[in-house]
Amino acid sequence: MPVKTVPGRPRDPATERRILDAALRLLRADGYNRMSVDAVALEAGVSKPTIYRRWPSKADLATAAIRTLQLLEPPANTGSTPTDLVQILENFCRSLLRPNGMSLLGTVLAEEQHTPELIQLFRERIVTPRRAMLRDVLLRAKARGELTPQADLDCAVNLLVGAFYARYLAEAKIPPAFARHLVDILWRGIAVQPERKPY
Amino acid sequence: MPVKTVPGRPRDPATERRILDAALRLLRADGYNRMSVDAVALEAGVSKPTIYRRWPSKADLATAAIRTLQLLEPPANTGSTPTDLVQILENFCRSLLRPNGMSLLGTVLAEEQHTPELIQLFRERIVTPRRAMLRDVLLRAKARGELTPQADLDCAVNLLVGAFYARYLAEAKIPPAFARHLVDILWRGIAVQPERKPY
Amino acid sequence: MPVKTVPGRPRDPATERRILDAALRLLRADGYNRMSVDAVALEAGVSKPTIYRRWPSKADLATAAIRTLQLLEPPANTGSTPTDLVQILENFCRSLLRPNGMSLLGTVLAEEQHTPELIQLFRERIVTPRRAMLRDVLLRAKARGELTPQADLDCAVNLLVGAFYARYLAEAKIPPAFARHLVDILWRGIAVQPERKPY
Amino acid sequence: MPVKTVPGRPRDPATERRILDAALRLLRADGYNRMSVDAVALEAGVSKPTIYRRWPSKADLATAAIRTLQLLEPPANTGSTPTDLVQILENFCRSLLRPNGMSLLGTVLAEEQHTPELIQLFRERIVTPRRAMLRDVLLRAKARGELTPQADLDCAVNLLVGAFYARYLAEAKIPPAFARHLVDILWRGIAVQPERKPY
DNA sequence: CATGAATGAGCTTTCATTCAT
DNA sequence: AATGAATGAAAGCTCATTCAT
Structure with a gap:
């Protein structure tokens, strides 16, 4: 009885x-619209039909490329909430400061009307996981009684993550201790205050 | 020939x-790359050479369109720092939630490599003025002794503004009291605390 | 090894x-050029190399498909020449009025320069047999002395068959008694006249 | 007051x-589907956008090309009905025997499902005018009392024109006296018979 | 033998830009 | 100054055919 193999x-x-890597690189470098399937094929060393056999349109290709994205950083857990937060944010910062670090975000925003799948997947693969990491740290802190009862965790996450976008938009560079400064302010805002303990 | 006139x-x-209005609208609706000079000409009711006579390239046209942008909102000054902040941020929020409110931002980010003028002008016309408004409010507060000495005003501005970007990226809608929640947290983080005075 | 078998x-x-049926259907529906080997393979439930193994090119496939065509109608023989003619022509008419009834004819004409095999086979399988049926009826009539000596049978066949093409080209629909009207006129033209016998 | 000129x-x-001539030639030579806009542009010595500025799609281009077709032959009127008919039919025959004489007809038939404008225009420009010429001759004959009362003129036209199609389909060549033979038969079929007058 | 994968060449259409009036 | 016409270069996508298993 021979081993059953797939035909063809x-x-x-x-x-x-290789195709998805090329697509992702070009997506970052050129944006969705400038990215051409021809260029992807050339860079991946395949012909265009090889791409179209796998994904029926350029939008599907781009979508698949974004779907491969994922956060690789393990969640921080040092025992100190502020330190954990800083650590996550500094990872985030590094990814922003890579070449074209913000351009993929720009593309998915710019294409929101024309190719809404992009931003949906970007949310699912990148935005949500990172927010979840921050949220988990804060939830642990809350469980330990470190936070004021009324502290709104979702707002806190928005403040922390967003500050990087705002800073990048304002200056395109981010100073080294930025994450720490943010956490300093935020922590005063959400932590139980009496024992303003330094961390 | 007493009066000096230009010939022709x-x-x-x-x-x-009209041209710049059309360009701006299309830039928001379609992004830089999808915006075609043809479409701008059509919408403005002129011919393409009429555009090229004024701006030598599509990039210059887009740049000029963004250059016309300006913040119209008057700076807030109610006497209460948190209220002033909330007022500015709610204006900001309204502009984000307009149709295509984020797409221009996306476009300038996506085009940062290919057409860097766009993000430069966007900074100059939109980002910086709004940050200045927030900063002014905070500076006044500082002058009145409301803030802790070590409060980093620039960080504070980043936190406030950025939170909207972060929220939009995560969900594309922003709850009504969002600005107030942000300011609540931030204010605890930067204001002199002993007399935790409600505002 | 007594029984001789082919290996493999x-x-x-x-x-x-199945392949030829699919090819023929698509040939009729789409014409030679629009018919794709992919579509044939899909419709036949086989892969493309399965097709190419049998016929070395798309032209050969189309040719083979046309080769399978054949007239199925039995020749008429009622004893009355005009009735026989009408019967054959009404069969013909029905085939023309089927969906895509004329499109295969159009295709073989359109492809005459590029793929001359098509029209050759179409002649051999469809055109000639039907003409032969009509011709046989007329030959029998001649043998019975019904026709004038100078009647040109080939011309008569052309007149009868062609009238349908002409009519279709002019209007794309054919009235019910069309065949009978044609035969009426023709019969007066070729039959021995004195005893203008009704049929 | 200067003379008003069109701008631009x-x-x-x-x-x-030149474009339409090229399109028509290629339509005849290659059929609608094989005809490429590239080839038309090349043959006409223009660029593709020059074509697309005038006709928004390939189908419109082909349609326009067919619309330029027209019968140039003046209607015959020699006084003898059979002679008039023969004259018109021999003109028709000459056009069929030109290179690609039947291929345009084939194309419009083959494309009837996909590009129905083609056959509509072909009817309007070519088929109908020729039929009208034949019909006019027969109407004059009828007015002169040459035809039997029951003669169906439309059928007669179909018989005459169609015979050429049938013949071409059967053999692709047409003998010299073909038109005369057809008219001979038809005339006996529709003309008043007693004085079987030779013409 | 039959399959799914791969390819080079081609298709129609659009765009940013320049020309000629 | 402003127009409509023209263009070279590309874009997304499909096809007939061949390859490798």
């Missing part, structure tokens, strides 16, 4: 990866 | 306005 | 039929 | 002609 020529497993 | 047919100043 | 897996004869 | 660069009037 098998796909080169590296091809898929 | 004079330019219609209303034309310029 | 034998071809499924039903496959051949 | 005027179109080269020869361009339109």
Whole structure:
């Protein structure tokens, strides 16, 4: 009884990866609209039909490329809430300061009307996981009684993450201790105050 | 010939306005790349060379369109610092929630590599003025001794403004009392605390 | 090894039929150029190389599909020449008025320069047999002395068959008694006249 | 008061002609589907946008090309009905025997489902005018009392015109006296018979 | 033998820009 | 100054055909 194999020529497993990598790079470098399937094919070293066989349109290709994104950083857990927050935010900061760090975000926003799948996936793969990490840290803090009862965790997350966007938009560079300064202010705003304990 | 005049047919100043309005609208609706000079000409009711006579390229046209942007809201000054902040932020929020409110921001970010003038002008015309308004409120507060000495005003501005970006990215809608919640947290973080005075 | 067999897996004869049926349907529906081998493969439930293994090119596939065509109607023989003619022509008419009834004819004409095999086979399988049926009826009539000596049978066939093409081209619909009217006129033109016998 | 001129660069009037001529030639030579806008542009010596400025799609271009078709032959009127008919039919025959004489007809038939404008215009420009010429001759004959009362003129036209299609389909060549033979038969079929007068 | 994968060449259409009046 | 016409270069997508299993 021979081993059952799939019929037909098998796909080169590296091809898929190369196409998506190329698409993602060009998406970052050029934005969705400037990214051409031709350029992706050239950079991936395949022909265009090889791409269209896998994804039926350029939008699907871009979507698939964004779907491969994922946060790799493990959640921080040092015991100190502010330190955990700073650590997560500094990872975030590093990703923003990479070349084209903000351009993918720009593209998904700019294409929101024309290609809404992009921002949906960007949310799902990048935005939400990072927010969840921050939120988890804050939830642990709350469980330990470190936060004032009325502290709004979701607002806190928005303040922390958003400050980087705001700063980037204002200046395109971010000073080294930025994350720490943010957390300093925020922590005074949400933590139980009497024992204004330094961390 | 007493009066000095330029020879030839004079330019219609209303034309310029119409072109830039059309360009700005399309820039918001479609993004830089999808915006076509043809479409701008059509919407402005002029021909393409009329545009190219004024701005030598599509990038210059887009740049000029963004240059016309300006914040119209008068700075708040109610006497209460938190109230002033909330007022400015709610204006900001309204502009974000207009149709295509975020898409221009997305476009300038996405085009940062290819057309860096766009983000420069966007900063100059929109981002910086709004930050200045917030900063002024905080400076007044500081002068009145409301803030802790170590409060970093720039960080505070980033926290406030950025929170809206972060929230929009996460959900594309912003709850009504959002600005107030943000200011609540921030104010605890930067104001002199002993007399935790309600505002 | 007494029984002589071909080595290897034998071809499924039903496959051949399915491919040709699909090809013929698409040829009629879309014309030669719009018919894609992909679509044929899909509709036949086979892969493209399965097709290319049997016919070396798209032209050969189309040719083979047309080769399968054949007239199925039995020749008429009622004893009355005009009735026989009308019967054959009404069969013809029905085939023309089927969906895409004329499109295959159009395709073979349109492709005459590029793929001349098509029209050759169409002649051989469809045109000639039907003409032969009409011709046979007329030959029998001649043998019975019904026709004038100088009557040109080939011309008569052209007149009868062609009238349908002309009518279709002019209007795309054919009135019910059309065949009878044609035969009426023709019969007066070729039959021995003195005893203008009604049929 | 200066003479009012149209603004803008005027179109080269020869361009339109050249494009349509090229389109028509390629339509005949290759059929609608094989005809590429690229090839038309090349043959006409213009760029593709020059074509697309005038006709918004390939179908519109082909339609316009067919719309330029017209019968140039003046209607015959020799006094003898059969001679008039023969004359018109021999003109028709000449047009069929030109290179690609039948291919345009084939194309409009083949495209009937996908591009129905083509056959509509072909009818309007070519088919109908020729039929009208034949019909006029027969109407004059009827007015002179040459035809039997019950003669169906439309059927007669179909018989005459169609015979050429049928013949071409059967053999792709047409003998010299074909038209005369057809008229011979038809005339016996529709003319008043007693004085079987030779013409 | 039959399959799914791959390809080079082509398709229609659009765009930013320049020309000629 | 302003127009409509023209263009070279690309874009997204499809096709007939061949390859590798």
